[in-house]
Amino acid sequence: MAEVRLREATKQDLDKIVAMLADDRLGSKRERYELPLPECYLHAFMAISADQNNELIVACRDNEVIGVEQITFTPYLTHQGGWRATIEGVRVSASVRGLGIGTKLIQYAIDRAKVRGCHLVQLTTDKQRPEALQFYQRLGFSATHEGMKLKL
Amino acid sequence: MAEVRLREATKQDLDKIVAMLADDRLGSKRERYELPLPECYLHAFMAISADQNNELIVACRDNEVIGVEQITFTPYLTHQGGWRATIEGVRVSASVRGLGIGTKLIQYAIDRAKVRGCHLVQLTTDKQRPEALQFYQRLGFSATHEGMKLKL
Numbered sequence: 001m002a003e004v005r006l007r008e009a010t011k012q013d014l015d016k017i018v019a020m021l022a023d024d025r026l027g028s029k030r031e032r033y034e035l036p037l038p039e040c041y042l043h044a045f046m047a048i049s050a051d052q053n054n055e056l057i058v059a060c061r062d063n064e065v066i067g068v069e070q071i072t073f074t075p076y077l078t079h080q081g082g083w084r085a086t087i088e089g090v091r092v093s094a095s096v097r098g099l100g101i102g103t104k105l106i107q108y109a110i111d112r113a114k115v116r117g118c119h120l121v122q123l124t125t126d127k128q129r130p131e132a133l134q135f136y137q138r139l140g141f142s143a144t145h146e147g148m149k150l151k152l
Numbered sequence: 153m154a155e156v157r158l159r160e161a162t163k164q165d166l167d168k169i170v171a172m173l174a175d176d177r178l179g180s181k182r183e184r185y186e187l188p189l190p191e192c193y194l195h196a197f198m199a200i201s202a203d204q205n206n207e208l209i210v211a212c213r214d215n216e217v218i219g220v221e222q223i224t225f226t227p228y229l230t231h232q233g234g235w236r237a238t239i240e241g242v243r244v245s246a247s248v249r250g251l252g253i254g255t256k257l258i259q260y261a262i263d264r265a266k267v268r269g270c271h272l273v274q275l276t277t278d279k280q281r282p283e284a285l286q287f288y289q290r291l292g293f294s295a296t297h298e299g300m301k302l303k304l
Contacts, residue, residue, distance in 0.1 A: 021230055030231050044233030053203065054226065074206065074224050078173055078241045079182050081196030086238075089230045110302070119304055124276065124297035136300050145276035147297025148288050150262070152271055 002061050004101060006108045009056040009068070014045055016065040017058065020091045026126060027091070057108060059092070059101050066093040067101045071109045073116050085113035087123040106139050154213050156253060158260045161208040161220065166197055168217040169210065172243045178278060179243070209260060211244070211253050218245040219253045223261045225268050237265035239275040258291050 009017060018041050022033035032038050048054045053074065059067030069090040075083050087109045092101045113121045124147030125132045133143065161169060170193050174185035184190050200206045205226065211219030221242040227235050239261045244253045265273045276299030277284045285295065 017229060027230070032232055038232065040233035041229060042233075044227050044229050044235075047227035047235075048229070051205065051227070053205070056229070068229075070228060072224075072226050074238075074240075075196050075199035075203070076222060076241060077169060077193060077196050077200070077208070077220075078179070080184055080190065081192035081194075083196075083199075086226075088226075089228060110304070114304055121302040121304065122276070122300065124274070124299050126297055128296075133298055133300075139302075141300035141302045143298040143300050144280075145278055145299025145301060146285055146295040147276050147299040148274065148285075148293035148295050149297060150273040150291070150293045152262070152266055152273065 004066070004104055005060050006057055006104065007060065009045075009058045009065075011042075011045060013058050013065050014041060017056075017068045020065075020068055020093055021089065023094055024091060026128065055112065057105065057112075059105055061096070066096045067091065067105050069105045069109060071112055073113075073118065079119055082119040083117055084120045084122055085109060085116065085118045087121065090123075102135060103139065106136070156218070156256055157212050158209055158256060159212065161197075161210045161217075163194075163197060165210050165217050166193060169208075169220045172217075172220055172245055173241065175246055176243060178280065207264065209257065209264075211257055213248070218248045219243065219257050221257045221261060223264055225265075225270065231271055234271040235269055236272045236274055237261060237268065237270045239273065242275075254287060255291065258288070 015037060018033050018037055021027045022031035048056050053072060055071045057069050058065045070088045072086040073083055090105055110121055125136060167189060170185050170189055173179045174183035200208050207223045209221050210217045222240045224238045225235055242257055262273055277288060
């Protein structure tokens with residue numbers, strides 16, 4: 001397999017990122033992938049890019065976007081004023097699953113968390129994705145918490 | 153009971169906030185409450201205050217701080233570029249538990265999430281706190297996700 005490179009996403013990656021988010025059992029019910037992209041995605045991209053505590057990361061192979069994740073760095077008072085990194089929106093293109101791209105994305109986020117001085121990396125994973133739970137457990141994450149959501 | 157008021161925390165509230173964080177079964181193992189406060193808490197407070205996507209909220213009664221929470225607003229690409237509010241570090245002073253202060257804090261966070269245009273309010277709660285799980289369920293949260301943590 002050609003080398004996989006991870007980097008911050010640019011506006012030019014957005015079509016492919018949203019296509020990945022929509023090409024997913026749960027994502028297909030809640031995303032709206034059409035070209036040109038709905039403006040809501042562009043607004044969100046601008047907000048993420050403008051925030052130094054948020055990073056949108058893509059995995060690329062031969063200049064093609066094949067994976068995505070978002071990392072959020074948050075300062076907290078708890079744990080003696082410790083920063084945390086939160087990973088969200090991890091997706092890998094259907095055509096390249098099982099090749100370790102997801103592992104590379106998570107390892108990259110862990111490395112970024114260390115660079116940013118975080119004491120903890122955290123994420124929530126939908127209980128409808130048991131294979132994702134096992135994936136994160138293999139990478140060292142523990143399911144010590146309940147992930148609770150309230151839709152507005 | 154005198155009226156409970158919720159507002160953004162100031163630096164003058166910090167001693168009392170950290171005292172509350174430390175006066176907790178889990179918090180007592182990981183916080184360091186001594187006066188003057190360790191500088192790490194002041195640094196974290198400054199980082200939170202400087203970030204327009206983070207709000208540290210205190211509940212006060214008769215000008216005494218009796219509760220605290222942190223709300224983080226995050227832009228995401230997922231859910232059609234939807235913002236989320238994340239609640240963390242919720243604590244109520246031991247002397248006033250059971251009086252609805254926690255409910256007021258969460259309701260305040262939900263209201264702030266609506267003002268900020270979020271589509272979702274989320275939090276993780278330690279599986280060692282079953283009473284907290286029930287508290288959040290009564291307020292409408294669903295434990296649809298696993299909350300996974302990796303200590304660095």
